[in-house]
Each structure stands twice: as structure tokens, then as C-alpha cells.
Amino acid sequence: MSLNRPKPLEDEPSVKVKFILEDPHPLGQEEKEVEVKVRLGDSILGAALDAGIGIEHACGGVTACSTCHVYINKGEDCISEADDDELDRVEEAPGLQDNSRLSCQCVVEQDGDIEVQVPAWNRNAVKEHPH
Numbered sequence: 754m755s756l757n758r759p760k761p762l763e764d765e766p767s768v769k770v771k772f773i774l775e776d777p778h779p780l781g782q783e784e785k786e787v788e789v790k791v792r793l794g795d796s797i798l799g800a801a802l803d804a805g806i807g808i809e810h811a812c813g814g815v816t817a818c819s820t821c822h823v824y825i826n827k828g829e830d831c832i833s834e835a836d837d838d839e840l841d842r843v844e845e846a847p848g849l850q851d852n853s854r855l856s857c858q859c860v861v862e863q864d865g866d867i868e869v870q871v872p873a874w875n876r877n878a879v880k881e882h883p884h
């Protein structure tokens with residue numbers, strides 16, 4: 754499923770976000786650390802997908818699943834706050850932590866030191882439970 758969103762423009766303000774990929778290969782990456790330029794106002798999920806980091810997103814980013822679950826290790830203050838819908842949904846995610854977020858709901862709002870960790874089990878959340 755692809756998200757219908759604009760491509761980042763080179764001359765728009767952007768923020769560097771470091772992704773820590775516990776298991777990079779299933780996400781389409783070779784390295785465990787990937788730095789991505791994220792346009793202000795874009796979501797962590799959207800930016801990851803643009804950069805070829807294949808975070809699962811079964812519902813297409815409408816807070817109807819928890820497959821896009823990530824950990825915000827650093828820079829929480831630079832990202833939009835979770836609303837009630839997200840908080841309710843993220844509680845269903847495996848491996849819940851205090852810094853758990855749904856990446857489709859994390860909008861980058863200001864520059865800072867942002868680090869996002871993608872758990873190794875992220876990619877299999879849907880595929881292991883076929884309908």
C-alpha cells in the first residue's frame with residue numbers, strides 16, 4: 754500500500770533524522786543506521802518510505818493498525834504529540850515502550866536531534882497473521 758503524498762522538495766526546510774534499523778535487510782536497507790532528510794510537516798513514516806526504508810503500514814497511515822510502530826529514541830520534542838486515537842492504537846503494538854509511537858502519526862515539526870528505532874519485528878506484523 755502506498756501513501757498518497759507529495760515528494761519532498763529540495764529547497765524546502767528539512768531536518769535530519771537518524772533511523773536505527775534493528776534488522777535492516779527486510780526493510781530494504783543494508784545498514785543499521787540510515788540518515789534521512791525529512792521535510793518539516795512530513796511524517797516519520799512518509800519520510801522513511803521515501804528513503805526506501807520499508808516500514809510496515811497496513812492501514813495506509815490512518816491510525817487503524819499498529820504496524821508502523823517505532824521507538825522515538827531522541828527528539829520527541831521535535832515531533833507532534835500523540836493524540837488519543839494514536840495512544841489507544843499504539844497500546845495494541847507488540848513491544849510497547851514509553852517511547853512507542855505510530856510513525857504515520859509522527860509529524861516532524863522542528864529541527865533537532867531526532868533518532869527513530871525500527872524494531873526487528875516491525876516488518877512481520879501483518880505477514881505473520883494472514884487474513
Ligand code: FES
Pocket residue numbers: 809810811812813814815816817818819820821842855856857858
Ligand atoms: S500505518 Fe496504520 S497506524 Fe500507522
